[in-house]
Amino acid sequence: MPALDKRAGDVLIWFLLLSAPFWLPAVGSYVELGSHVVVYALAAMALNFLLGYTGVLSFGHAAYFGLGAYGTAMTIKYLYPSTPVGMLVGVAVSTAAAALIGPMIVRLRGVYFAMCTIAFGQVFYFIAFQWRSGTGGDDGVSAWHRMPLDFGFFHIDILNNPAAFYYFAVAIFAASAALMAFLLRSPFGRTLLAIRENERRARFLGIPVDRHIWISWVISCAFAGLAGTLFALMNNFVDPRALRWDQSGDFVIMAVLGGMRSFWGPLIGAAIFLVLQDYISSHTENWMSFIGLFFVLVVLFFPRGVLGIVRRRSAP
Amino acid sequence: MTLLEVANISKRFGDLVAVDNVSMSVAAGELRAVIGPNGAGKTTFFNMISGFLSPSAGRIVFDGADITRLLPARRVWRGIARTFQITEVFPELTTRENLRIAVEAASGYRLRPWLSRQADGEVRARVGELLDLSGLSEAADRLVGELAHGDQRATEIMMALALKPRLLLLDEPTAGMGEQETYDITRLIRRLHREQNLTIILIEHDMRVVFHLADRITVLAEGAMLADGTPQEIARDEAVQTAYLGKAA
Numbered sequence: 001m002p003a004l005d006k007r008a009g010d011v012l013i014w015f016l017l018l019s020a021p022f023w024l025p026a027v028g029s030y031v032e033l034g035s036h037v038v039v040y041a042l043a044a045m046a047l048n049f050l051l052g053y054t055g056v057l058s059f060g061h062a063a064y065f066g067l068g069a070y071g072t073a074m075t076i077k078y079l080y081p082s083t084p085v086g087m088l089v090g091v092a093v094s095t096a097a098a099a100l101i102g103p104m105i106v107r108l109r110g111v112y113f114a115m116c117t118i119a120f121g122q123v124f125y126f127i128a129f130q131w132r133s134g135t136g137g138d139d140g141v142s143a144w145h146r147m148p149l150d151f152g153f154f155h156i157d158i159l160n161n162p163a164a165f166y167y168f169a170v171a172i173f174a175a176s177a178a179l180m181a182f183l184l185r186s187p188f189g190r191t192l193l194a195i196r197e198n199e200r201r202a203r204f205l206g207i208p209v210d211r212h213i214w215i216s217w218v219i220s221c222a223f224a225g226l227a228g229t230l231f232a233l234m235n236n237f238v239d240p241r242a243l244r245w246d247q248s249g250d251f252v253i254m255a256v257l258g259g260m261r262s263f264w265g266p267l268i269g270a271a272i273f274l275v276l277q278d279y280i281s282s283h284t285e286n287w288m289s290f291i292g293l294f295f296v297l298v299v300l301f302f303p304r305g306v307l308g309i310v311r312r313r314s315a316p
Numbered sequence: 317m318t319l320l321e322v323a324n325i326s327k328r329f330g331d332l333v334a335v336d337n338v339s340m341s342v343a344a345g346e347l348r349a350v351i352g353p354n355g356a357g358k359t360t361f362f363n364m365i366s367g368f369l370s371p372s373a374g375r376i377v378f379d380g381a382d383i384t385r386l387l388p389a390r391r392v393w394r395g396i397a398r399t400f401q402i403t404e405v406f407p408e409l410t411t412r413e414n415l416r417i418a419v420e421a422a423s424g425y426r427l428r429p430w431l432s433r434q435a436d437g438e439v440r441a442r443v444g445e446l447l448d449l450s451g452l453s454e455a456a457d458r459l460v461g462e463l464a465h466g467d468q469r470a471t472e473i474m475m476a477l478a479l480k481p482r483l484l485l486l487d488e489p490t491a492g493m494g495e496q497e498t499y500d501i502t503r504l505i506r507r508l509h510r511e512q513n514l515t516i517i518l519i520e521h522d523m524r525v526v527f528h529l530a531d532r533i534t535v536l537a538e539g540a541m542l543a544d545g546t547p548q549e550i551a552r553d554e555a556v557q558t559a560y561l562g563k564a565a
Contacts, residue, residue: 187425197406201472203405204366205421205479206392212426310442 002017013264017170021163031162032234037271038169039118039230042176044254046223049180052260053189054216055196055203057110061116064221068228068245070128070135071237074101075208077144083158084149087229094225095218097124100212103159109199118245128240139238141232169230181221181263192216224251252297255285259263259305268306317446319344319515320365320483325374334360336539342483345508348517351524353559358519359401361536362487365517366398368372379441379482390460397481399472401488401519407461411452411471416441418478450474450504466497470504477508484508490525498522505529507531514532527551531559535559 016023020034048062073091076082079089097201104117128135135141146286148169150267165209183189192200204210232238241247250273258269280287302309320342327335335357342348350358363369365376366387376384383391406414419442420426423435431439447453450470455463460471469489474530476484489505490498499509502525518525526533526547532552535542537559543550550556 036338079393186430187420188427190413190417190420191426193409193413194406194421199407200400200403201406201475203367203388204392204398205418205475206389207421207426208389215427 010262013267014174014188017173017300021166026117029278031166031277033274035166035234037267037274038166038173039227039234040250040254040274042173042230043224043227043265043271044251044258045177045180045228045263046220048255048260048266049159049223050216050220050266051255053184053196054213054220055199056191056213056216057114057115057252058117058220059245059249059252060119060121061221061224062243062245062247063117063121064094064224065228065231065247065251066128066238067124068099068225068249069238069242070212070228071143071225072229072232073141073144074134074148077141081144081147083147083233086233087226088144090229090232091222091225094228095188095209095222098218098221098225099135101218104114106210106214108135109205118248121243121248125240128243135240138240140237142237145236147184165234167210169234172226172230177263180219180223184263188215203253206271253291257285257295257298257305259307265305265307272306287311318342318472318503320517321375321377322365325361325364325376327357327364327369328372331519333373333539335364335371335536338448338536338539338541340534340544342515342517344482345513346515347505347529347531348371349530349533350517350519350536351521351523351526351533352542354539355520356536358536358540359487362398362485362517363539366396366485372461383523392479394514395480395482397476397479397483399469399476399487399489400484402489403465403468403472405460405468405472405475408459411460411467412443412447412456414471415446415474415478416440418475419443419446420500422479439515439557440547446474446478447478449507451500451538466493469497469501473501473508475516484514484516486506486516488519488521490520490522497519498525502528518554 017038021031024031024034043061043065047058048054050058068090072086073107075084075089101120105113108116110280129137131137146159148159156168157166158168191207191212194205195205195212199209230241231242254269254273255266256269257272259265259269276291276294277287298305318341321342322338324337324339325335326333326337330478340359348362352358358505364371367386372386375382378394383394391409406417416439419439423439425435427433447456452467452470452474455467460468461473473486486505491502492544493501505518505530507514509516532545533547534544535550535556543553543556543557545553
């Protein structure tokens with residue numbers, strides 16, 4: 001039965017994602033919110049690859065999200081006006097940064113690891129903030145826009161058609177989710193679970209734990225960078241807030257809110273977070289306190305997140 | 317043939333000498349018990365053999381190679397597997413998944429993003445063998461954290477066994493167990509020793525288990541070696557009786 005439930009859940013999620021441009025306006029929303037959810041969901045799922053499946057908490061994923069965003073924006077603005085090229089550069093920059101920083105932090109555990117990820121994240125934030133001639137400093141990288149996709153034989157106008165951009169983001173999201181799910185079901189994925197469950201046992205099974213945490217970290221940051229490239233393209237803009245530590249905190253909240261032991265948890269968490277933000281912020285400026293309150297209630301009463309509730313209900 | 321040679325190892329924690337100049341030689345195929353009162357340094361001694369701690373002095377030679385300074389994972393690759401006094405398993409995974417992770421680690425598949433159909437079949441078959449051998453087949457698809465203590469312990473022993481070790485270190489395998497569980501684990505250890513000709517060193521408090529299983533016994537007291545011999549010799553040894561057995565009786 002659980003296997004059937006899971007498949008039904010997968011089908012439902014893909015159905016809702018693929019049909020969103022049709023039903024979002026009907027419930028009083030708009031397609032752009034759908035794009036937001038998909039982009040943040042990808043970042044939160046990327047974080048959860050490390051948090052939920054390797055058991056390592058990063059509080060600095062915005063750095064790699066932001067590097068992806070800046071890489072894309074600056075490439076399109078200064079170097080080469082092409083969406084795919086911009087994305088490639090963005091992902092390459094964030095992956096390279098994660099690969100270099102990784103060896104310095106993978107020996108740390110728990111709160112020490114989290115603190116160091118924040119510290120490295122803030123380094124990138126201040127670079128973006130201070131380097132006015134390149135990143136525009138506080139004003140961000142503006143006066144550029146994403147380019148329509150041109151594959152020669154066909155042409156997708158993701159620039160002017162919000163639904164086209166939404167489906168573009170969903171396609172990237174789907175490919176990333178599939179790749180992460182594939183990795184998590186492999187022997188490599190089980191090695192990560194072993195580290196999450198019991199590091200001492202993993203070590204005494206002959207698993208070089210630090211090296212595997214490094215690999216998981218780089219994969220996680222690469223997908224966060226990919227989400228960042230979509231974020232820049234979505235807004236046709238990026239500023240230093242994309243790199244800041246509170247952005248990292250949002251990713252953690254999304255993953256924990258939705259359920260970090262469930263594959264789709266971060267997607268659900270991102271959807272709840274952004275819909276609440278969209279709805280409450282139109283009534284009060286203090287929208288964050290309401291999200292905070294909701295978060296505290298979920299963590300207190302349903303430590304496995306929103307999907308944890310659903311799963312417990314459906315258990316025999 | 318000597319499989320493990322421990323020469324004059326010591327471990328100091330500040331002023332405390334936990335293990336003081338202990339030597340031990342274990343032959344291939346032997347089952348050695350290490351006994352001693354609480355605080356005798358048995359677990360510290362074990363931790364130095366498995367690489368959890370590194371000795372302050374002395375040498376450890378395994379199968380002719382000096383392993384004194386090797387990292388734990390590298391000792392595992394050379395064929396030393398261990399269990400812990402407090403069972404160390406993957407509680408939120410099933411018994412089958414626990415064993416599968418161990419088998420994949422042992423097969424060098426831990427980095428593989430996929431397995432060929434043949435390799436996958438071999439892994440499944442090996443997991444099945446281990447389940448059968450331990451009598452855990454019925455618990456195969458339950459979460460290990462939900463199993464009885466004895467079954468968790470058996471899972472941990474089978475995970476160590478999945479590594480195809482040449483030396484198996486068991487730290488108090490029957491600690492905290494009832495009569496039936498103690499009997500089952502003792503029988504399992506004896507089968508591994510007899511049928512697979514596995515070299516085993518175990519720390520144990522239960523003297524029935526020790527005298528039932530061991531080929532030779534090493535006695536530690538206050539960090540130092542008190543005696544070393546066959547179970548008959550140890551039972552007759554007066555120093556051991558006063559220091560340890562006498563107290564227990």
